Amino acid sequence: xxxxxxxxxxxxxxxxxIPQDYKEGMNVPGIIYANQEMLxxxxxxxxxxxxxxxxxxxxxxKYALAMPDIHWGYGFPIGGVxxxxxxxxxxxxxxxxxxxxCGVRMLCTNLHxxxxxxxxxxxxxxxxxxxxxxxGSTGKIKLSQKELKDLMVEGAHWAVKMGMGSNDDLEAxxxxxxxxxxxxxxxxxxxxxxxxxxMGTLGSGNHFLEIQSVKEIFDAHAASIMGINEIEQxxxxxxxxxxxxxxxxxxxxxxxxxxxxxxxxxxxxxxxLACAPITSREGKDYMAAMACAANYAWVxxxxxxxxxRESFSKVFGRSAEELEISQIYDVAHNIAKIEKHxxxxxxxxxxxxxxxxxxxxxxxxEDIPQRYKEIGQPVLIPGDMxxxxxxxxxxxxxxxxxxxxxxxxxxxxxxRSAAKRNIKGEDVLHEMQNRNxxxxxxDISSLAEEASLAYKDINSVIDVVHQSGIxxxxxxxxxxxxxxx
Amino acid sequence: xxxxxxxxxxxxxxxxxxxYGATIKQLxxxxxxxxxxxxxxxxxxxxxxxHQIEMHDSDNESLxxxxxxxxxxxxxxxxxxxKNFEIKTLSKGHLKATCKGxxxxxxxxxIKREVKxxxxxxxxxxxxxxxxxTSIIFDI
Numbered sequence: 001x002x003x004x005x006x007x008x009x010x011x012x013x014x015x016x017x018i019p020q021d022y023k024e025g026m027n028v029p030g031i032i033y034a035n036q037e038m039l040x041x042x043x044x045x046x047x048x049x050x051x052x053x054x055x056x057x058x059x060x061x062k063y064a065l066a067m068p069d070i071h072w073g074y075g076f077p078i079g080g081v082x083x084x085x086x087x088x089x090x091x092x093x094x095x096x097x098x099x100x101x102c103g104v105r106m107l108c109t110n111l112h113x114x115x116x117x118x119x120x121x122x123x124x125x126x127x128x129x130x131x132x133x134x135x136g137s138t139g140k141i142k143l144s145q146k147e148l149k150d151l152m153v154e155g156a157h158w159a160v161k162m163g164m165g166s167n168d169d170l171e172a173x174x175x176x177x178x179x180x181x182x183x184x185x186x187x188x189x190x191x192x193x194x195x196x197x198x199m200g201t202l203g204s205g206n207h208f209l210e211i212q213s214v215k216e217i218f219d220a221h222a223a224s225i226m227g228i229n230e231i232e233q234x235x236x237x238x239x240x241x242x243x244x245x246x247x248x249x250x251x252x253x254x255x256x257x258x259x260x261x262x263x264x265x266x267x268x269x270x271x272x273l274a275c276a277p278i279t280s281r282e283g284k285d286y287m288a289a290m291a292c293a294a295n296y297a298w299v300x301x302x303x304x305x306x307x308x309r310e311s312f313s314k315v316f317g318r319s320a321e322e323l324e325i326s327q328i329y330d331v332a333h334n335i336a337k338i339e340k341h342x343x344x345x346x347x348x349x350x351x352x353x354x355x356x357x358x359x360x361x362x363x364x365x366e367d368i369p370q371r372y373k374e375i376g377q378p379v380l381i382p383g384d385m386x387x388x389x390x391x392x393x394x395x396x397x398x399x400x401x402x403x404x405x406x407x408x409x410x411x412x413x414x415x416r417s418a419a420k421r422n423i424k425g426e427d428v429l430h431e432m433q434n435r436n437x438x439x440x441x442x443d444i445s446s447l448a449e450e451a452s453l454a455y456k457d458i459n460s461v462i463d464v465v466h467q468s469g470i471x472x473x474x475x476x477x478x479x480x481x482x483x484x485x
Numbered sequence: 486x487x488x489x490x491x492x493x494x495x496x497x498x499x500x501x502x503x504x505y506g507a508t509i510k511q512l513x514x515x516x517x518x519x520x521x522x523x524x525x526x527x528x529x530x531x532x533x534x535x536h537q538i539e540m541h542d543s544d545n546e547s548l549x550x551x552x553x554x555x556x557x558x559x560x561x562x563x564x565x566x567x568k569n570f571e572i573k574t575l576s577k578g579h580l581k582a583t584c585k586g587x588x589x590x591x592x593x594x595x596i597k598r599e600v601k602x603x604x605x606x607x608x609x610x611x612x613x614x615x616x617x618x619t620s621i622i623f624d625i
Contacts, residue, residue, distance in 0.1 A: 074604050074624070098602050098624045193562035204599045205625060244561040247601040247624070251554050254605075258547065271605050416625070417495045446598070 004043040006052070008032070014068075014468035018052050025056040025269060032066040033407075035464055038456065041413050042070055050077040053269045057082060058277075059089020061343050061350060065402055067357050068464040069411030069456060073097070075272030078356035078412075081405045084278065086338060086349040090266065091283045092275035093257060093290070095353030097334040098250045100290055101297035102207075102241030103174075104380040104408075105305060105330040106391065109312070109323050113213040113232040116480055119315055120438045123211060124481040126311040128440040131209060131304050132201040133485040139200035141303060148195055149184040155295035156302040164306035171369050173330040174359060177298040179337070183288035188252045191289075195245030195296060200303040202485040204443075206450055207240045208385055209304065209485075212477035215388065222375040222393055222474045226328045235477055236325075237389055238304050239382055240485070241334065246293035253286040278351050287336070294335055301330060328391070329378035333358050333408035339367075341403050352403045360394035360406035360471045368394075379471050383458030384410045385450040386432045386439075388478045390462050397469035406471040407464075410455040419454035420445070438481040447484060491519030494620055500598070501607070501622035505615075509545065510572035512610065512617040513552060513580070517570045520553055520603070521586075523623065524560070525594050530568040532585035539581045546608050546619075548580055553603035553621065556584070564589040600625050 009017040011031070016039065018030035030051040034042055042048065047070055054076055055064035061083050070079035075094035084090055116123065132139055143151075151158035156177025159165055170176045202209060214233045217223045228235070242249075260276035260283075261268060268274070276282035305327065309320035316323060336353045343350075361368050361377040368377040376393035383389050387410070398404050414422070425447040432439050441447055466473045494501035502519035506512030521527050538555055542548040559565045567586030574581035589596075600623045607620040 074606055074622075190558050190562065194558060198561070244601065248558065248561075251602050255547075255551070259543075415495045416500055417493070443597075 002046065004046050004048045006048055008039070008048065014464050018048055018055070020055070023052045025267065026052055027057070027060050028055050028063045030055045030064045030066065032070065033464055033468055033470065034068045035460060038068060038460065038464070041456065045072040047072050047077050050075070051080065053273060054080060054082050056269055057084060057090055057092065057273065057275065058266055059084040061085055061348070065405070067405070067407040068461045069356065069407045069409050071411045071413070073355065075270050076353070076355050079407060080355050081357045081402055082353045083341065083350040083403045086278055086351055089278055089351060090275035091278045091286060091336055091351050092273055092353065093250050093253045093286055094272050094274060095355055096250070096290060096336045097355045098247045099241040099334055100246035100249060100293035101332045102334040103297060103301065103330060103332040104382055105238045105301045106328040106380050107236040107305060107308065107325050108227040108328050109234045109236070109325050111234040111323060113234060113480065116211060116234050120211070120481045123311065123315045124438045124440050124483060126315050127209060127308060128483050130307040130311045131483065133203065133442065133483055138197040141200040143196050143199055145192060145196070148192060151299045152184045152187065152292035152295055153182045154178060156298040159299045159302035159306070165302050169302065169305065169327045172327040173298060174332050177302065177330070179291040179294040181288055182291035182295055184292055186285045186289040187249060187292050191245050191248035191252065194248045195243070198243040198245065199296070199300060201243060201300070202240050202304065202483070203243050204446065204485045207485040209308070209483040210237045210479045211481040212237055212389060212479050214475050215478045216476040217474070219472070219474045225371065225375050226378055226391065226474070227326060228475055234480070235328070236308055237380070237382060237477070238301055238308070240300060240304065242293040242297035243300065245296050249289045249293045253289060256282055257286070290336065294332065297332070298330070329380060331358050331380050339403070350403065352405070354405055356408045357405045358408045359404055360398040360402070361404045362394050362396040362399050365394070376472070379406055381407060381458070381462065382409050384452050384455035385482060385484060386435070386437055386479055387452055387458055388476050390458070390473055391475045391477070392462070392465070392471040392473045395469055395472055398471060402470050407461055410458040410461055412454055413456055414454040416449040419451050420448045422453060423448050423451050432482070437479050439484065441484040450484065490515040491522070493523070494622070499622055499625050501620055503618065503620050505618050507616040509617050510575050512619065513549060513572050513575060514570040516549060516553060516619070516621055517556055517567065517584070520556060520600065520623070521567060523598060524600055525566060525596055527568045529594050530566045530586050532569050533587040534585070536565065536567070536584045537582070538584060542578050544578060545610050546605070548578055549610065549619065549621070550603050550605055550608065552580055557600055557602060560589070566594060598625055
């Protein structure tokens, strides 16, 4: 791909504007959050052009946004945020992504790194056997069609009802693990057939389960409210989504929206931005189906949480309660939600698309759990496999500037094939072993696709969101053990 | 000039293929073969079962995306791997095909990667005197 040649105006050290007159059809300007060094890799892929394209969506308000982990995506860039006015705006499946409610969940334990190190291989093996992962993995939960339909509506509550979690888990999940408005009638038979065998699986690609140790605490007070009290305390990070179920829903509705674009006479610069008015039948149907996939993903992460607790309990011979395995939070980073935001002094109902972006609501916000009202919503930002991850909190600045959003990860810079050409899976494995990280994967060659060299440096991504004030870092964690799907 | 049936294409976020065909029917068959080549070693698939696919769409590009997505769906939902594709009808947005393959068996098939969707990105079927050609990027 050619280097992007458009105009970027520096607003400050971390904000870069694509002016509205850059391209005909833009309804608002674009803003990219990045530092100077990141810009060259961002521009390498025509990604800013995608931000400009998103800026031309009907009903988009204020600006099309890109987080520092931005990279090229289908139509919408990954790391993109776009808010459209409920009254006259559109909703686009491409603005959510294929893996609907791909997200991250973090669990806290009362274990110290010294407790875990001697048993790490046993722990990773137990988790690997307990949590189905990898290519073509199918779940150990045998769902009936009726059960699948129930969980589409109930979300994580369904899993708790089945004994796989607690109300505290739900309380510490975005939307309490249930996005309202889900309607299984809007989900195709194909999605149902793909969804049934894959419930309770980690999947493949960049999905993983990591046992981590807290290495740095930047805000001791916020960390303690989350249950993190000391350096080298052990936490667990789960990264997965709605599997083939969400993909099928995205595929089905992109197809429907393709036709809607012509029907509603929408002018779009890219076919993959296919969308429909939020209030149209097509728009509402997608919202209802997307909610089903979002709920499926929350059930998936809830089941994996349950098996994680069981695995720890078995290896340590103590109950999950004794090990105090409690949920810090669960965030969605591929989703569209109806939210209230202040735009030019006016309170508006908006459809906020976050594709590879995390909600970052401030202290006091009505949608965050009571326990976090004082510090803001926990934001979980995984780095690339084997590097480090961050825990942050949401801020007022995010609310005012980014519709309460921040980054979601490191962001890819090398293609999967280019990564494989540059490094072998075995070398990635050895390199991680040298750093004392225990790895289990069904497919060693795929480790190369997720190697650190394929990603931006997570530290600079975090630096941009922290310095620009759209989230505030609380702690940094490093992996002790990794299960890569 | 003899062209290959398909080539693997590099792409930052995901992966794709360039498919060729002397006829449009062959292009569709080669695109499907390219898809399964991304997923597994197609020489390990035996043509034990036959599956009929019939679908309609507005144009050839949409039909090609829908055809590949149907095959991805059959793999995910029914664990079917295919290697032989006979396109019986392909005109005016109507496709009829017979696919031969077998059910996924973990003892004989190694899955190289999970392909989750065929996308419209870079999808444009072009024709010259050698035949037809298109790129297809997959979400993985």
